Amino acid sequence: MKNAYESLLGGKQGAIGLLVLATLILVVFPLLLDTFRLNMVGKYLTYAFVAVGLVLCWGYGGILSLGQGIFFGVGGYCMAMFLKLEASDPESTKIQSTPGIPDFMDWNQITELPLMWQPFHSFSFALLAVIAVPTLLALIIGVAMFKRRVGDVYFSIVTQAIAAILTILIIGQQGLTGGVNGITDLKTLLGWDIRPDSSKIILYFVNAFLLLGCVLLGRFILTSKLGRLLMAMRDKEERVRFSGYDVASFKIFVFCVAAAFSAIGGAMFALQVGFMSPSFVGIVPSIEMVIFAAVGGRMSLLGAVYGTLLVSFGKTYFSESFPELWLYLMGGLFIVVVMYFPNGIAGLWESHGRKWLSRFALGNKLFGVPPVKARVLVAKPMEKPATRELETTP
């Protein structure tokens, strides 16, 4: 029991942090926000899945993927395909020249449901596909890259290229994918209407619990030996390799986990927002998601969630008021964070916020450090390595 407490919650400190986040998204937001705003927060939180995945693979594993939109998108499309088929029953599509197939297929003179759509009639298949297809894709990319020791910036560029390719593919295959409009007009999930406010609230909570689940799973990975290995690999890859580890397999694993998290986010996006389109697959959304993680703190699972919420709120607010300025603002924000706050909001909290808070707490008792032998030794994300990394980058 003690072990589960340590590895899932990260001891007292971690438990408090998780509790605060859980209270915020499970209690505070639902109480304060109307359904429209709550649904918007729900949408932001689907991006947080990606950011949490990026903390694992970028922050700890040192693998900067600029193509997480691929997995978010594929997960979302898998869910959207199921929902679209359900919305396209012969009754409601009887005005089409071929009833019973999605409307965009009919517009593209397709007269029969394509083979790759067939299994998406089954909900259990769709659920499986949401996780399995993106994970498998990540596995293929990971094996192809990491086994050949493609890393660092080359890996980032390749992921970005794949994101671009996938977008082009989706847009080009209009009859199969709905093209640039994506898959729209999603209505019901197993007969349950996902559009009314009551459903949106339920979906918000499902999404929130799934996100907290992913954070817990992330905690478990990071507090295990595998988490320490990831950090060790990031800083001294050769030493890990020559200590008898197959470095590539660990990178592939963490990249697949990040992909699976992103895919869950994508599927929840399709459910909550009611459509999926290539604009959530490509380079720009992928980079946005990296910015979420960077601003929140790439070494902090919880920080990534806050970063996502904050930047997304900012985006909604600023892009309404100054649509042209927003991209520059976000670029600037990214540069400032990377240069001056490499550990983002979470780093600032560690260095300033906690001190401030502990003045009000019971001295050092609440935030004290338990005896070392008994505790799971987890290296604290430190300010120093990140700054040093920046300095040495040519």
Added chain:
Amino acid sequence: MNSPAGFQAAKPVLAIEGLTVSFDGFKAVNDLNLYVDRNEVHVVIGPNGAGKTTVLDLICGKTKSTAGSIEFDGRELTKMREYDIVRAGVGRKFQNPSIYENLTVFENLEMSYPAGRKVFGALFFQRSSAVIARVEEVAGEIFLSDFLDKQADLLSHGQKQWLEIGMLLMQDPALLMLDEPVAGMSVSERVQTAELLKRISQGRSVLVIEHDMEFVKSIAHRVTVLHQGKVLAEGSMEAVQSNPKVIEVYLGH
């Protein structure tokens, strides 16, 4: 493990034969033959650019050879993957202390404990009492018992060198390769390191690259002088030091 009495006649634990590696036509190691016996401390010396570090790179699989063979304990290493070479029992220390600076001394040593080396093994790895006992035992050997909870980047340079040696000891390798283990160490640290090497070479072979002749003298059973990727001389330290070819290479340049 063969008895030390028979080691002269016994098969060497490491047999390098005809080893060649060429980088764009430059042969850093050229038709090299080198043997390391069981329980032997074998030191390789030579001027800069002689190919010493490249030899270690070739043995541990970091560099792939162009020709020749490296046989370790009856297994051919040249075709094996790095991590398989380590698992077969070859440990290698790098020239600059290569430790995980964000982790504590304990975690550094634990990381080299030969369990949980695969993805799911690492995910569910438990810090058992056997692991803790082993870490504490090795920490004692490398003079770091009192620093187990210290973050590794706060150690002195010499302590970092010891820590990396300790990380290798965790794996209990049959062949330990050390690239300049006393570089940057104080005199007293060198003496301690020499003692450490004598202790840990019990029951295993050690291949050392070193420049410090006093240190070499104090530890070496056999010395090989490398020059331009080839063996120039081999034998006891005294024999090698009085060899006119060696004097020429070291003093003539």
